[in-house]
Amino acid sequence: NTEIPVNFIQNIITEDLKAAKNNSRVHTRFPPEPNGYLHIGHAKSICLNFGLANANGGLCNLRMDDTNPSKEEEEFVESIKTDVKWLGYDWEDRMYFASDYFEKLYQYAVQLIQAGKAYVCDLSAEQMREYRGTLTEPGKNSPYRDRSVEENLDLFNRMRAGEFASGTKVLRAKIDMTSGNLNMRDPVIYRIMFAHHHRTGDAWCIYPMYDFAHPLSDAIENITHSICTLEFADHRPLYDWLVENVDYSDMADGRPHQYEFARLNLSYTVMSKRKLKLLVEENHVTGWDDPRMPTISGLRRRGYTPESIRDFCERIGVAKASSLVDKALLEHCIREDLNARATRAMAVVKPLKLVLENYPEDQVEFLPIENNPEQEGSGMRNVPFSREIYIEQDDFMEDPPNKFFRLAPGKEVRLKGAYIIKCEEVIKDENGNITELRCTYDPETRSGLPGSARKVKGVLHWVSVLHGIQAEVRLYEDLFTKEQPDMEEEGSDFRANINPDSLAIIQSCIVEPILATATKDDRFQFMRQGYFCIDSVDSKPHQLVFNRIVSLKDSYVK
Ligand code: ATP
Numbered sequence: 001n002t003e004i005p006v007n008f009i010q011n012i013i014t015e016d017l018k019a020a021k022n023n024s025r026v027h028t029r030f031p032p033e034p035n036g037y038l039h040i041g042h043a044k045s046i047c048l049n050f051g052l053a054n055a056n057g058g059l060c061n062l063r064m065d066d067t068n069p070s071k072e073e074e075e076f077v078e079s080i081k082t083d084v085k086w087l088g089y090d091w092e093d094r095m096y097f098a099s100d101y102f103e104k105l106y107q108y109a110v111q112l113i114q115a116g117k118a119y120v121c122d123l124s125a126e127q128m129r130e131y132r133g134t135l136t137e138p139g140k141n142s143p144y145r146d147r148s149v150e151e152n153l154d155l156f157n158r159m160r161a162g163e164f165a166s167g168t169k170v171l172r173a174k175i176d177m178t179s180g181n182l183n184m185r186d187p188v189i190y191r192i193m194f195a196h197h198h199r200t201g202d203a204w205c206i207y208p209m210y211d212f213a214h215p216l217s218d219a220i221e222n223i224t225h226s227i228c229t230l231e232f233a234d235h236r237p238l239y240d241w242l243v244e245n246v247d248y249s250d251m252a253d254g255r256p257h258q259y260e261f262a263r264l265n266l267s268y269t270v271m272s273k274r275k276l277k278l279l280v281e282e283n284h285v286t287g288w289d290d291p292r293m294p295t296i297s298g299l300r301r302r303g304y305t306p307e308s309i310r311d312f313c314e315r316i317g318v319a320k321a322s323s324l325v326d327k328a329l330l331e332h333c334i335r336e337d338l339n340a341r342a343t344r345a346m347a348v349v350k351p352l353k354l355v356l357e358n359y360p361e362d363q364v365e366f367l368p369i370e371n372n373p374e375q376e377g378s379g380m381r382n383v384p385f386s387r388e389i390y391i392e393q394d395d396f397m398e399d400p401p402n403k404f405f406r407l408a409p410g411k412e413v414r415l416k417g418a419y420i421i422k423c424e425e426v427i428k429d430e431n432g433n434i435t436e437l438r439c440t441y442d443p444e445t446r447s448g449l450p451g452s453a454r455k456v457k458g459v460l461h462w463v464s465v466l467h468g469i470q471a472e473v474r475l476y477e478d479l480f481t482k483e484q485p486d487m488e489e490e491g492s493d494f495r496a497n498i499n500p501d502s503l504a505i506i507q508s509c510i511v512e513p514i515l516a517t518a519t520k521d522d523r524f525q526f527m528r529q530g531y532f533c534i535d536s537v538d539s540k541p542h543q544l545v546f547n548r549i550v551s552l553k554d555s556y557v558k
């Protein structure tokens with residue numbers, strides 16, 4: 001997709017290109033920290049960064065922002081690559097790891113020390129907080145601020161060599177302890193951490209802080225537009241200070257600039273990796289890819305298509321103020337996509353048997369039914385029909401109210417693509433539960449015959465008892481009962497808002513035979529029920545499991 005997007009960052013890029021800034025290059029990056037699986041919020045950032053690059057003849061890098069050794073894992077790196085690709089974006093040969101820059105970043109820190117712009121500080125974390133001041137009160141200079149360049153170089157070198165215990169020393173940028181921006185009050189740029197890193201192993205015991213590593217990684221990669229979420233707006237002066245005060249001779253043309261946009265918040269879900277991780281670790285869900293999760297892997301398993309997620313990201317737009325997006329919009333996007341392309345099929349979730357008394361015992365007919373009335377050329381398929389049929393329990397009422405247009409004693413309905421039938425008798429067990437309906441069919445009314453013109457109000461889906469296949473269906477509801485589960489109340493956290501009824505498993509479902517050959521890439525509309533797909537993890541050829549992607553009813557209000 002190379003259409004020019006409409007958003008304020010595109011406007012900035014358009015101006016920059018006009019002014020031939022950065023030698024008219026557009027180079028963005030998507031920089032996830034590999035400490036969890038990507039979620040739909042990340043999809044917004046992916047679509048924005050790759051989308052802007054694609055639309056402006058630019059490039060977008062995939063960068064693992066892996067400077068924090070204790071939380072990162074290989075599994076997450078792999079899942080991130082899978083998810084970005086699945087969404088339809090390609091970083092080509094530009095996949096980078098911030099950890100690959102550790103040596104370079106170290107040298108940049110040395111440069112700052114040599115220029116008298118960084119110093120080793122021995123204050124404890126608590127002292128440092130005290131010295132830092134507050135929004136209304138200026139900070140105080142650290143007593144270590146005036147160490148000589150030689151002493152700082154020696155100490156920093158020895159920090160790297162592992163001579164000091166963690167927490168005993170840090171490297172700080174020497175900026176301004178009276179700045180109105182707390183981030184500029186001599187921020188820590190390196191800390192001691194004896195931690196194993198997923199890629200560099202035990203080579204390092206000092207690690208750069210995010211605020212130091214991020215702008216300089218952007219500079220190393222020749223990024224032009226570094227797009228991040230609003231919380232980093234206050235960090236921008238530090239970003240600028242670093243890219244201006246470090247001399248990176250490898251910079252081709254121009255320097256990176258940071259721009260902030262509002263992160264995506266979605267109703268009835270949480271969107272932080274930390275919280276999603278808790279849901280997984282505490283078994284509130286079956287994994288990162290649980291179909292109820294707002295992760296990309298969860299949405300994929302649920303049956304969402306990359307097209308629907310990209311469409312969603314386009315519709316929500318890119319703003320400078322935070323807002324809460326209605327989850328119904330996401331559901332609207334997948335419904336629109338699937339309405340256009342999902343094969344219509346029949347599945348009876350809660351079956352009730354019905355016998356057509358006047359239909360020949362051993363006769364089977366194959367009745368043509370449209371695969372998708374919304375899609376030209378999608379053709380017809382033949383669905384087997386016989387004397388015994390399942391319909392939905394909910395489609396029959398013994399004592400119906402006035403406007404019940406489904407089946408009732410003495411009433412007629414049409415079976416989709418088949419005949420008009422009439423209910424003659426209700427069979428019950430000794431407890432009074434309905435076990436079977438005895439009906440008759442009108443042979444003149446088969447779809448396509450002249451007699452089919454006769455009007456009846458209700459049309460029911462059905463499956464032939466002889467040909468139907470048993471399947472499990474999983475019906476999902478929101479994972480949380482509150483629109484903003486994050487809005488924590490006294491004494492409880494977001495977990496108090498978990499919906500205990502977010503999953504219903506129904507094993508009694510009977511589906512038409514074509515569904516036996518469904519693959520994980522197929523999407524179906526189970527007529528009158530919703531959109532479904534095979535569960536890519538649990539479904540087996542002889543033990544089919546279907547996920548309900550979304551119901552048919554659209555609650556999105558434009
Ligand atoms: P989380 O709090 O979920 O861990 P994060 O920002 O710490 O999110 P990163 O892995 O650092 O996660 O994010 C990678 C990129 O994705 C960043 O550029 C970040 O701005 C962006 N991003 C993360 N969450 C959202 C969101 N909800 N909406 C839009 N962009 C997001």
Ligand code: MG
Pocket residue numbers: 033
């Ligand atoms: Mg982050």
Ligand code: MG
Pocket residue numbers: 273274
């Ligand atoms: Mg985070």
